[in-house]
Amino acid sequence: xxxxxxxxxxxxxxxxxxxxxxxxxxxxxxxxxxxxxxxxxxxxxxxxxxxxxxxxxxxxxxxxxxxxxxxxxxxxxxxxxxxxxxxxxxxxxxxxxxxxxxxxxxxxxxxxxxxxxxxxxxxxxxxxxxxxxxxxxxxxxxxxxxxxxxxxxxxxxxxxxxxxxxxxxxxxxxxxxxxxxxxxxxxxxxxxxxxxxxxxxxxxxxxxxxxxxxxxxxxxxxxxxxxxxxxxxxxxxxxxxxxxxxxxxxxxxxxxxxxxxxxxxxxxxxxxxxxxxxxxxxxxxxxxxxxxxxxxxxxxxxxxxxxxxxxxxxxxxxxxxxxxxxxxxxxxxxxxxxxxxxxxxxxxxxxxxxxxxxxxxxxxxxxxxxxxxxxxxxxxxxxxxxxxxxxxxxxxxxxxxxxxxxxxxxxxxxxxxxxxxxxxxxxxxxxxxxxxxxxxxxxxxxxxxxxxxxxxxxxxxxxxxxxxxxxxxxxxxxxxxxxxxxxxxxxxxxxxxxxxxxxxxxxxxxxxxxx
Amino acid sequence: xxxxxxxxxxxxxxxxxxxxxxxxxxxxxxxxxxxxxxxxxxxxxxxxxxxxxxxxxxxxxxxxxxxxxxxxxxxxxxxxxxxxxxxxxxxxxxxxxxxxxxxxxxxxxxxxxxxxxxxxxxxxxxxxxxxxxxxxxxxxxxxxxxxxxxxxxxxxxxxxxxxxxxxxxxxxxxxxxxxxxxxxxxxxxxxxxxxxxxxxxxxxxxxxxxxxxxxxxxxxxxxxxxxxxxxxxxxxxxxxxxxxxxxxxxxxxxxxxxxxxxxxxxxxxxxxxxxxxxxxxxxxxxxxxxxxxxxxxxxxxxxxxxxxxxxxxxxxxx
Numbered sequence: 001x002x003x004x005x006x007x008x009x010x011x012x013x014x015x016x017x018x019x020x021x022x023x024x025x026x027x028x029x030x031x032x033x034x035x036x037x038x039x040x041x042x043x044x045x046x047x048x049x050x051x052x053x054x055x056x057x058x059x060x061x062x063x064x065x066x067x068x069x070x071x072x073x074x075x076x077x078x079x080x081x082x083x084x085x086x087x088x089x090x091x092x093x094x095x096x097x098x099x100x101x102x103x104x105x106x107x108x109x110x111x112x113x114x115x116x117x118x119x120x121x122x123x124x125x126x127x128x129x130x131x132x133x134x135x136x137x138x139x140x141x142x143x144x145x146x147x148x149x150x151x152x153x154x155x156x157x158x159x160x161x162x163x164x165x166x167x168x169x170x171x172x173x174x175x176x177x178x179x180x181x182x183x184x185x186x187x188x189x190x191x192x193x194x195x196x197x198x199x200x201x202x203x204x205x206x207x208x209x210x211x212x213x214x215x216x217x218x219x220x221x222x223x224x225x226x227x228x229x230x231x232x233x234x235x236x237x238x239x240x241x242x243x244x245x246x247x248x249x250x251x252x253x254x255x256x257x258x259x260x261x262x263x264x265x266x267x268x269x270x271x272x273x274x275x276x277x278x279x280x281x282x283x284x285x286x287x288x289x290x291x292x293x294x295x296x297x298x299x300x301x302x303x304x305x306x307x308x309x310x311x312x313x314x315x316x317x318x319x320x321x322x323x324x325x326x327x328x329x330x331x332x333x334x335x336x337x338x339x340x341x342x343x344x345x346x347x348x349x350x351x352x353x354x355x356x357x358x359x360x361x362x363x364x365x366x367x368x369x370x371x372x373x374x375x376x377x378x379x380x381x382x383x384x385x386x387x388x389x390x391x392x393x394x395x396x397x398x399x400x401x402x403x404x405x406x407x408x409x410x411x412x413x414x415x416x417x418x419x420x421x422x423x424x425x426x427x428x429x430x431x432x433x434x435x436x437x438x439x440x441x442x443x444x445x446x447x448x449x450x451x452x453x454x455x456x457x458x459x460x461x462x463x464x465x466x467x468x469x470x471x472x473x474x475x476x477x478x479x480x481x482x483x484x485x486x487x488x489x490x491x492x493x494x495x496x497x498x499x500x501x502x503x504x505x506x507x508x509x510x511x512x513x514x515x
Numbered sequence: 516x517x518x519x520x521x522x523x524x525x526x527x528x529x530x531x532x533x534x535x536x537x538x539x540x541x542x543x544x545x546x547x548x549x550x551x552x553x554x555x556x557x558x559x560x561x562x563x564x565x566x567x568x569x570x571x572x573x574x575x576x577x578x579x580x581x582x583x584x585x586x587x588x589x590x591x592x593x594x595x596x597x598x599x600x601x602x603x604x605x606x607x608x609x610x611x612x613x614x615x616x617x618x619x620x621x622x623x624x625x626x627x628x629x630x631x632x633x634x635x636x637x638x639x640x641x642x643x644x645x646x647x648x649x650x651x652x653x654x655x656x657x658x659x660x661x662x663x664x665x666x667x668x669x670x671x672x673x674x675x676x677x678x679x680x681x682x683x684x685x686x687x688x689x690x691x692x693x694x695x696x697x698x699x700x701x702x703x704x705x706x707x708x709x710x711x712x713x714x715x716x717x718x719x720x721x722x723x724x725x726x727x728x729x730x731x732x733x734x735x736x737x738x739x740x741x742x743x744x745x746x747x748x749x750x751x752x753x754x755x756x757x758x759x760x761x762x763x764x765x766x767x768x769x770x771x772x773x774x775x776x777x778x779x780x781x782x783x784x785x786x787x788x789x790x791x792x793x794x795x796x797x798x799x800x801x802x803x804x805x806x807x808x809x810x811x812x813x814x815x816x817x818x819x820x821x822x823x824x825x826x827x828x829x830x831x832x833x
Contacts, residue, residue, distance in 0.1 A: 074708075078708070088702075090702055090707075095696060099696075103709070104708050155707070
């Protein structure tokens with residue numbers, strides 16, 4: 001067997017100092033299906049971007065078909081015979097399948113004109129050659145997502161791709177469409193193509209991959225024949241951590257139920273069940289941790305709980321009042337606060353001052369406004385108070401939030417959310433991308449809130465954080481809760497891994513868990 | 516019969532409709548092509564004005580119709596290219612850039628007018644050529660039809676021809692395919708090696724070309740002089756026409772025809788004893804009404820879709 005792609009000692013550091021790939025080496029054998037697995041942030045996507053010429057590494061070499069290559073743009077990669085199917089499909093919705101396929105290399109007649117017969121003919125030819133059926137004359141807009149993806153694959157084949165990169169191709173597909181995609185990939189392999197695909201769904205990997213590369217913390221952990229690996233083994237390699245920090249001392253007192261979620265479902269516009277019969281209770285004086293690989297419904301859950309999305313069905317009881325479908329302001333008025341997962345998009349307005357960000361949820365109340373006037377004296381003194389209490393490093397309270405460091409911006413969000421004296425706190429990725437000092441500080445703030453009898457719902461992709469802070473842990477997989485650990489202090493990441501990756505499920509099916 | 520009605524159901528009225536439609540149709544095609552490319556050009560007002568001015572100027576000084584045609588087109592395309600430079604190279608908002616160019620064109624033409632003729636109102640002191648009228652053989656002798664479609668200015672026929680040219684460019688050439696792809700999903704276009712900014716620039720320059728023909732018609736066909744602000748909002752009505760027409764060649768043509776009817780009507784009604792200010796409002800009022808109806812229709816389609824989805828979900832739940 002020959003090697004089609006050989007990557008050696010790749011180092012990639014992004015301008016913000018984040019190391020995405022360090023010392024990454026990888027060999028892809030010709031005519032195989034090769035899976036790259038890893039948690040979010042493990043460096044898989046960056047590696048694919050490097051291979052496809054979207055971004056370039058600081059160090060390392062790439063050899064394609066034995067020849068060293070240095071792609072400056074995706075065009076170079078395409079010309080060499082590499083194709084990529086992005087997660088967000090690159091198709092023009094109002095053009096036909098055939099038009100999308102020939103785009104950029106259109107057949108012409110009399111030099112100036114588009115040869116429409118030839119467009120249709122060659123598109124049909126490629127589609128038949130690989131046995132991938134697509135209606136070449138239909139508009140993309142009128143096709144289901146699975147067929148659109150097939151068009152994207154054909155687009156790459158039309159450009160003579162020998163190596164096809166697929167970035168989490170199954171993330172947007174229904175189970176039936178996944179089956180069809182796998183048949184397609186097998187067909188391509190029969191036709192001599194090589195497939196490199198990213199996934200974090202282990203069942204799929206076992207089902208179709210010949211070889212598997214596991215990435216963790218920007219490094220390649222191992223590359224092995226898929227037949228030598230079990231799902232449990234891969235799961236262990238993916239999440240296996242050495243360092244687990246100290247755990248919080250247990251809560252002083254567990255109080256009453258503050259929030260109850262009952263049969264919560266959310267179906268997206270694409271008709272995908274993002275949340276499937278979620279049930280749980282949140283008590284005063286506890287931190288309930290939600291563990292899960294990102295993209296398994298956490299974002300939808302947070303958004304439905306905080307009023308940003310209306311659930312398709314189900315109830316969210318906050319102090320015995322159903323808040324499902326209420327506006328964010330109504331939900332907040334009832335004593336819920338929300339530390340959003342994306343602080344720059346949903347947490348702050350970056351060009352406005354700390355003061356304005358501090359009162360954005362309560363500017364209409366006393367003492368911050370009276371009549372139609374804002375009372376800046378009170379706003380400033382409130383802001384100075386928060387800056388001191390939460391140790392926010394800033395020149396003054398009128399500085400634009402965007403000029404602070406990530407950790408301090410996050411503290412601004414946390415300060416605002418906790419200063420409204422909420423009963424329930426939804427904290428999503430509260431320490432993502434912040435420095436160690438700020439992380440510690442935010443953790444102690446959440447602990448203090450817990451000790452004061454507040455109910456905290458913690459959603460985090462960082463297992464260490466979940467295990468350190470949580471009183472109880474629940475696990476989400478594929479839109480449903482699959483496990484409940486009533487005592488977090490007895491749980492390790494190795495216990496959570498198999499549930500997070502869908503290898504194990506409590507009581508057989510999702511939706512049955514009722515913590 | 517009422518004299519007004521009588522004059523409206525006359526061949527003269529139909530003839531006037533086509534005459535009035537011409538300076539709307541050409542800029543409307545210009546707006547439509549940039550709309551398809553995803554960077555809508557609202558500077559057609561300025562483009563027409565500049566082209567109208569330079570056409571008259573060159574014709575007065577050279578006496579060559581051909582040179583004035585070239586000068587008008589060059590001026591219009593150049594202004595569109597400047598907008599492209601602002602928008603694509605300097606990354607300025609295209610709406611702001613277009614507003615600036617519209618204001619610039621208005622001021623610049625008046626300034627030049629004063630510099631050259633000493634008159635701030637019009638070029639009546641300069642002798643401008645006019646594009647000839649054409650009588651179509653055979654058709655001109657057909658009763659009614661001949662009276663309506665024959666004998667128009669040559670640029671009117673060019674305008675109708677441009678509908679076909681627009682169709683061919685957009686739907687029959689690789690350039691058109693790329694323009695549509697860039698407008699619908701620029702990332703997709705870029706991912707197959709298409710230079711998105713370059714395609715947008717081409718679309719803008721084409722809009723400059725269409726707009727320039729419209730401007731030339733105004734000063735060298737419709738009348739035979741240039742006067743300040745003579746476009747009188749036609750470049751803006753053109754935006755409405757292309758929107759109503761769904762940026763489709765035939766749709767834009769029909770929408771322009773509709774506005775032509777309204778404008779012609781306003782001209783005819785002026786003979787009655789109605790305040791002229793009121794009459795001048797009519798075309799703009801109709802534009803507002805047409806756009807409102809259009810938007811309501813599009814809006815009504817949307818909730819229907821949502822209902823469908825809800826049903827779908829219920830089925831899935833069962």
